[in-house]
Amino acid sequence: MHEPLLVVGTNRDSLEDVPCSVLDRITQAKLVCGGTRQISAYRRFMEHRGLPPAPTLPIEADMSMVIRELSNAPGPVCVLASGDPGFFGIGRSLARDLGAAELEIHPAPSAISLAFARLAIPWDDSVVVSVHGRPLDLAVSTILRSKKAAVLTSPQNPPEKIGVALLAAGALDQEYEAHVFSKLDTDQESCTLSLSLNELAKGEFDPLSVLVLLRRKNSPAAFMEETEIPSSSNDRALSWQSIPDDQLDHRQGMITKQEIRAVVLSKLSLPERGVLWDVGAGSGSIAVECALARPTLEVFAIERSSSEAERIANNASRHGVQISVVNSEAPAAFHDLPTPDRVFIGGGGIGVLDAVVELANKGARIVAAYAAVDRALAALERLGSLIQLSVSAAERLPDGGWRLKAANPVFLAFTP
Numbered sequence: 001m002h003e004p005l006l007v008v009g010t011n012r013d014s015l016e017d018v019p020c021s022v023l024d025r026i027t028q029a030k031l032v033c034g035g036t037r038q039i040s041a042y043r044r045f046m047e048h049r050g051l052p053p054a055p056t057l058p059i060e061a062d063m064s065m066v067i068r069e070l071s072n073a074p075g076p077v078c079v080l081a082s083g084d085p086g087f088f089g090i091g092r093s094l095a096r097d098l099g100a101a102e103l104e105i106h107p108a109p110s111a112i113s114l115a116f117a118r119l120a121i122p123w124d125d126s127v128v129v130s131v132h133g134r135p136l137d138l139a140v141s142t143i144l145r146s147k148k149a150a151v152l153t154s155p156q157n158p159p160e161k162i163g164v165a166l167l168a169a170g171a172l173d174q175e176y177e178a179h180v181f182s183k184l185d186t187d188q189e190s191c192t193l194s195l196s197l198n199e200l201a202k203g204e205f206d207p208l209s210v211l212v213l214l215r216r217k218n219s220p221a222a223f224m225e226e227t228e229i230p231s232s233s234n235d236r237a238l239s240w241q242s243i244p245d246d247q248l249d250h251r252q253g254m255i256t257k258q259e260i261r262a263v264v265l266s267k268l269s270l271p272e273r274g275v276l277w278d279v280g281a282g283s284g285s286i287a288v289e290c291a292l293a294r295p296t297l298e299v300f301a302i303e304r305s306s307s308e309a310e311r312i313a314n315n316a317s318r319h320g321v322q323i324s325v326v327n328s329e330a331p332a333a334f335h336d337l338p339t340p341d342r343v344f345i346g347g348g349g350i351g352v353l354d355a356v357v358e359l360a361n362k363g364a365r366i367v368a369a370y371a372a373v374d375r376a377l378a379a380l381e382r383l384g385s386l387i388q389l390s391v392s393a394a395e396r397l398p399d400g401g402w403r404l405k406a407a408n409p410v411f412l413a414f415t416p
Contacts, residue, residue, distance in 0.1 A: 001153055001255040004101075005070060006078040007085050007094065009108035015080075022106050030075030033057040034067060038080035052068055055097045059090065069099045084110040088130045088152055092317075097392035098311070101357040112150045114184040115210040118191055126150055127295040129320030131157035139167045139248065146295055146332050153210040158207035163200030166213075173198045177214045182206035243289060250283035250313050256346055256369065259391045260410055261289050267367045267414045268342050270294045277302060277340045279330050279356065280347020281297045282313030284323065290342075291321035300337055331355035340364055357382055366416040386413045 006025055010017055015026070018302035023045075026032070032042050032054050039056045046053040057069055059079070061130060070077055087090035094103055109117075116123035129139040130152040139157075143149045143166065153159050159180045166176070178195040182188075182205065190206065200211075244258060250346050256264065264286060270276070273296050278287035281301035291299045301316075303309045309327035316323040326333050331351045343356050345368035353368055366383055370376040380386040388411050392404035 003072055003076060004104040005094065005098065006076065007081060007091065007103055007105045007359055008078060008095075009081050009083050009085050009089075009106065009109045010038065010041065011083055011111070011114065013186055014041050017108055017185065018162075019106070023173060025076070026078050026080075027051055028076050029054050029078035030072040031055055031057060031069070032071060032076045032080065033059055034080035035059050035080070035082065038082070040376065059351070063093060064191075067093070069100065069119065070094075079295045082111075083108050087112070088132070088317075090127075092313075094331065106303060109185070111152070111181070111184050111210045114151060115179070115181040115212050118181060118184075119179060119193075123148070123150065126294045127320065128152075128322075130154075131162070133332060134318060134320075135247075136161070136165055138319055140169050142292060144169060145172060145292060146213075149213045151213070153205075153207055154207045155207040159205040159209050159211045160201055162211055163197050163203075167197050167201055168209055171197055174216060175329060177216055179211070179212040179214075180205050180209050182209040184210070204361050243285070243292070245321065247285055247318075248285050248288065248310070250285070255283050256285050257391065257407065260369070260389055260412075261285060263349050263387075263412065264367050264369070265293060267412065268344065268365055270297060270342060272296055274298070274341035275338045276300065276342040277334075277337065277344070277356070279343060279345045279352060280304075281312055281325075282308055282346060284315050284325075286344045286346060287323050288315050288319050288321055291323055292319060296320070297342075298324070298338065300324045300326055300340075302326045302328065302330050302333050334359055344366070345369065350375060353379055353382060365415050370411045370413065373411070376411035379411075380416070383413045383414050386411060388412075 008018055008022055008026065015023060027049065034042065043053050057066060059066060079090065081090050083089065085105055086107060087110045091105060110126055112123065126148045127142055127146040128141050128150045131139050132152060132154045136157050139151060151162055153162065173196050176197055178197065179199040180192040182190040187344045195390050232280050249257060270290060270293055272294060275298045278301045281287055281303040284301045287299050287301040290297060303312060306327055309325050312323065312325050330348050334355055340360050340365050343360055343364065343366045345353055345356060356366060368379050372377060376386060386410050390406060390409040392406040395405040397403055
């Protein structure tokens, strides 16, 4: 492509919310790609201006074919998307396959930001999950760990199905206050507010909605009465469901195992807010667990391998958490990051640990994992505490009996 691909977000069935300067660029496009609703809006827009529409490409087609057509288009190309293309949208695929330098993105407000605007409450401490092509049980487990959650629902998982699943998972009828928003910022906008879980489960809603779930103490009325969010991990006990290893994409078993992650999070003693580094993050299993356990933490996953960095982003997206992936080698990567309050070191030598100790906030908790005894003992000298973890799992024998199969031991060095 000779100029950046123009990616434009819109929340309406028309292009009324698109800035005039961008509209003029859209009229010059030689190929327009979008969903059915966006392409119809584009054709009406061109007809209103008395201009012939350019050829269109449905975004629902095979994605590899779409990318190929966009790459080979001879003139200016425009992609019309719903809301913010970078928020659970096509922006990720375009940046991955075409490169971020080839894109010029003009987002509309995301459906999530519009939903919380209708409630008139902030959402910077909200957990956002999508059930578009993602496992429903993962979304439910994330919601159950959160005081404030927004769900992008789908035809396969409409809002009422989320209500049914939450009740089946043990949530109480009055535990949450549910709000369903459909066709936001259009003439057909619909807002169904203040539902119990039973009312949500028994209802019938537009499957393409935003479902906001607030624990009762965090309803809009009660929310404004809050004066302070606890900053100490002692103010609220850590409670989360650890993710099974097979629900995290990883390379040939190269992952901090589920049982080890549970101990790591215990030693990190995560606060409600602050900055956490996962250094040598690999698959990002620790970063994802920490973001799930403390949704308001600012989590950075530092990983030098490009393929692993992409794997971290995919794992974060799959589990509906926000993680900043830093594709760079430690310790050089540290100098552009905010100072950490918590650090897990899963890869790198003692030099990386020394850099962390030097840069971390006073009183920061640091946990470092090692397979080699000499590195573990060197880390002990710096951090003050060391344990060895050995996990054995039951395994069926050919004769029907059982044995315990031991995994390689792991040394954890940590600050007291």
